[in-house]
Amino acid sequence: MVSALERLVVAHTLRLPAPAGPAGDGAAAARQFDVALMSVGFKLSARLLAELSGRSEETVVATAARTLDTVRVLVGDHVRHNVYFVDFPANVPDTADFWAECVAQALSADDTTRARTLAQLRAGRVNLLTLPAYGRYRHSYEEMAAAHDELIASAADRVTVLHPGASLDEEVTALYLALAGSVTPLGPEHLADLAVLAEHRADGPRPGAIPVRESRAVVNRALLRAGRDLFLDTVTDVLRLACALSDGDVTLRERTRFRAPSRPHRRALLAGLDAVVAANPAKLADVAAHREAWKRLGERLHPHEYPQWPHAAEVFAVARGERRVPTLAGRVEDVLGRDGAAGAAGLLADAAPGMLFRSLDRLLRSAADDKERDGVLAAAERAAPRVSGRLVLSLREHVQNRTGRGAPRRVFVNRTGGAWVTDDTRDPLPPAVADRLTALLDAETLRRLDVPERLLVDPAVLDVALPLSGRASAAGLGVLPRGSVSPVEGDLLRFFTYWKQAVQSTDHDLSALVLDEDYDAVTWLSYTSLATVEGVHSGDVTDARDGASEFIDLRLGAVRGSFIVPQVHVYSGERFDRVQESFFGFMLRDAGQEGRPFEPRTVRMKSDLRGPGRIALPLAFRRDEDGRWQARWLHLYLKGEPAENRVEGHLVTFGVLVRALVERTPLTVRHLTELMAAAGTPVTPWEGGTPPGEPVTFIGLERPDGLAPGSRVITPENLRDLIPA
Template sequence: MRTTIIKKTLRVPLSDGTAGDGGATARQLDAALIKAGFKASRELLEHVSTLADAEEYAVTVVCAVKELIGAQAQHNPYFKDFPHNVPDTVAFWLECIDDALAKGIGFRGNLLDLPKYGRVQHTYEEMLKAHDELIPSLKDRITVLSLGGTLEDEVRRLYLELAAGPIPLAEDDRALLSELAVLCLDGAQPAEVPVRENRVILNAARLVAQRPLSGIDTVTDVLRCAAEASGGDVTLNEPTRFRSFRRPERRALLAALNEVASSKFGDVHQNREAWKRLGERLHPHEHPFEHAQDVFAVARGEKVARSFAGQVEMAFADNDTESAIKILSNAPGMLLRQVDRLLRHGAHNVAEHVEAAVPEVSGRVLVSVLEHLANRAEPDTARVFASRGRRVWIADDTRAPLDPDAVQAVTEVVEDELIRRLPDFGELVVDDEVLDVVVPVSGTEEGFGVLSRGSKLSFDGDVLRFFVHWRQHVKRTDYDLSAVLLNENFEFQGHVSWTQLKATGAFYSGDVTDATNGATEFIDLHRDAMDAKYVVPQVNIYSGEGFDDVAESMFGFMSRDLDQMGKPFEPSTVRARSSMRGKGKVALPVMFEREGDTWFGTWLHLYLRGTSWGNKVEENRDLVKLIANAALRRRYFTVARLKNLFERKGSTKDGQSIHIGLAQCEDGSVTTVAELGKLLSD
């Protein structure tokens, strides 16, 4: 848990060890952290210097930051001298064939049969000897680690931060909240839990501990709670195998269901199969809860209940927008999500209905509506849909543009509501590096330096190097790092992959096809030698386990100057590291743009369906072109737009100072991007 706290918060919990002289260890810790691109705060170093068990404490800190940036593994590329001496593709293949023939092994057309192909031919130590030491640079990343409170205090603090967060959590954070909810069952609880899934996670912990459930106001909340308590998917996107519940648990779930079910049967249809499976576990007829029994009757089709969404669909089918608005007025959040549809159907006075609804709508929904409307002035290059599981699909945009005056009227209403919610401030400071960062409306993948989809960041360096690392679980797994190269018009200009080891200014580290002990592949982009304007990295599953099935998988990128030398993976040059967890067979984590002396990266967090086996960059390059074009052309709700809303609100003499940046200061004075949702909560 101490390691988790460090990775999630960059705060190091106090040691509860005995006092002693740890001065030497403190100096060693600081030196080790600097090599990894981190720096211990003065308070942290002072704390370490007073500990008798300072060495064990320091090791925990260093291991945590190495895991955070992916430096815990030995990143050993296939080509020992990478990025130097990368051979031509055909020449390399012929070399592998000659090696096999010399060993008396015939070649039948499959590279994987060749003993030299896909298997690293040198040790990690031999690779290190082939590279000079990294020459430190002022451009290298430095991230400060602060001293936190006691481990118990930090656990409680993180629990409250996650539980009370205003946006839905990513999968890893939901799992962490589930663990923390059990640890923090007693003691202070968040005053409000705005995200429904978070409330369910807390209730699942209470259910197991036989504590009263709270905050349940829909039948679906009960279904989610049963799924979470069974170790299943609280979002209900994946089927759950419900466990056998103890009698007190069954009674608690049925009692909660009975309380909210009397007028909300319509929600049952959406998950009727899950309800039928849950009914087999809860035995509702053994308990005197009539309304709860009706829920399962609706699921089995023995009773009829029209869903809320069904009523709305019928109104739109009849082109009766007045009825649709009347129905939607009972669900303000859904009304806001249907604004585009109402405007397309010619509904009157939409802005007035929106004005009545916005006070009851979450900030993340308001932000999403503004971003959506900002992209409806003209048809998109392509409509890119991404599910919460990050699966993507694409369709032509056949929608007619919305009436600009109607869009402007709704936009003004929503913006005025957000301005009303912003806190009073005396001084506003927004770091330039966050202006193009998207205000988050949902959690992002676990990692370091990871930002919301559409966020743009800039960094310098002669060389941009991105990497994938994976470690298989039970069967041989082959991931392939590749990159699509595009010109300024998004036209295909080439690629780099295991079938094309190098292109102009781009170099591939070699194909590794077995990850029993972990495997790493790199691609280097030399800025001044490149012809391409845009580069879209991708990770293809060629064979073996999926991103959700391997023991570990990650994508990251680093930048450095040519004269810095260094080994292929240098922790202090890592700009970002993201885990890869998704259902698709092709991952598109981020895309890059080259502009003068600067690199720009735009986060994508997308997964293409791909094929069950043999995914290659050549087969999805046209799809990638569409996604890249659409991603860069889209107008996002960024910190720059939020800054504009603050300026429209105006400062006050007695208001607090607000500083928005990427990283938290030691004194806690900076509002990080991840915390922006709190500023938009009413």
């Protein structure tokens, strides 16, 4: 378990906990460790190299083995990436010629295969999956590796630096408290990590607050098992905890099959419900949102057997319809019809400030005149101090996209990464209203910000979006939140995807769509189009029992469009969240670097694919007016079709969706640094070199080596810490 906890610390922080072991002369082993790390694009910081050199050789070797395993997973090098065409990217055939070759081989195979193929030819349509030569590797990984020259080192190859950490116990505790206290919802991978950490730290320091309900559920499960007090302030907190105890969905999106809890757990759940309702009977209004789940849970809890908790029994009476409780939404609609938008805003300001902020656009548009709009804004000003910082910033992002200058389309992205686009028929917010609301939100954000005495900022991080939405990012390496923009420099852009089926035969297909400046399709690369002017596809692999990889190689200078949209389709079998493993990434190479199809040193991003849809759009690439390419992060999972998804079937959808997302302006790190600068904080651009000798707050893509002790560091791994509570 020590190695598992250490793996979590390294993956989340890029810090290596101080190894437990005797002092000694480990200098030679530490240097060898550093060299081994460099082969996969990582490196020890100078301080970490020095610290390891003072440990015994046995300690360093054991630490190196564990760490190498961890970073290989981070970059996607823990599996063997084979390709269908052994010489890829060279000698990839024309699609039609390749298919004809597969048919010819089938006609020369055994009698059954030949007869089946002839019958398909007579019918005018051949199923490629019935051809013996199609979809399965024709050579071993070793044969593929032998066919490629060594990678030529380049100064542009990625180097990710590992820094020294505190003891494992201190690092695990700090990571647990950081994830539990995150003000933004965690993705499924990080939520699972929090569950592991909570089980090991439930008896330790207690989080000051757990703002996100899903995180609260997994921590409460660990606290309940440890016999400690729970974080419960709504009836839905108890429902989520019950789902966690049954290993169900704490997001409440999917139906949980409740198991009969143990008697101590049953008593804890009912006692928690009773306390919540006794403290605020209005919380019963939340039951209706999950009525069926409550009824099923009641069958397991038997509340009638515990008369000492009468308020808990009321929850199930409401769920069964035996007692009616007016909902806040219903009360708001009544007041809106009777007293107008200002009256509804006043009710929400007192009863549900967060709901007011989420409804503010509608209320402002519903106001009959300027006086009523002033009343709505006055209610928002009164409620602002009691609204979460994430919601304040989310509304600020919303307002800056409601000035009437944007595209006439609205894009919606839900918490699972699902997205859809529709016409924007709303009237724009009046400029004076937008300006007043913007000033209010900026002032409230600045009031909450932990403004440092000195701020050191890497300019490359300024266009990184703040992680405000539920699934704004994904687990992996080099991953940025949805909406972020980052430069892409290199001659060759290579996408890769890997998947391994769990139970069912599964075929995932990697594709890349090229769009022009009007978002219309120019061309694409996929298993149906193996070679174009832009580049080549590595070939379709349809059997992933032992894992499978596909690649696309693009020459950026040859791209005829303005956008490149890589995507992964579930053609058949298991979704991304059902397979044993699935991830996507991209590499950048200089012309002439050679190397195998997958070279970890050239990987710029590797992102786990664990969403519920059947089409994944991790990011898009855009060429700017100067001809330079930039990555725009999407993290989307589209529903797609039940089977046979492919790029040709979604050309218009992809164009419309990419346009709506690209033309939307996200709230970025730049916004917060500008607020801090306006408040008088000295902001110094970080251009490399030797960091200042005194402690600073550093915000950047990577932690510099040599920061003074006591410095606060914000990188993509903990970007959520920038968002005020």
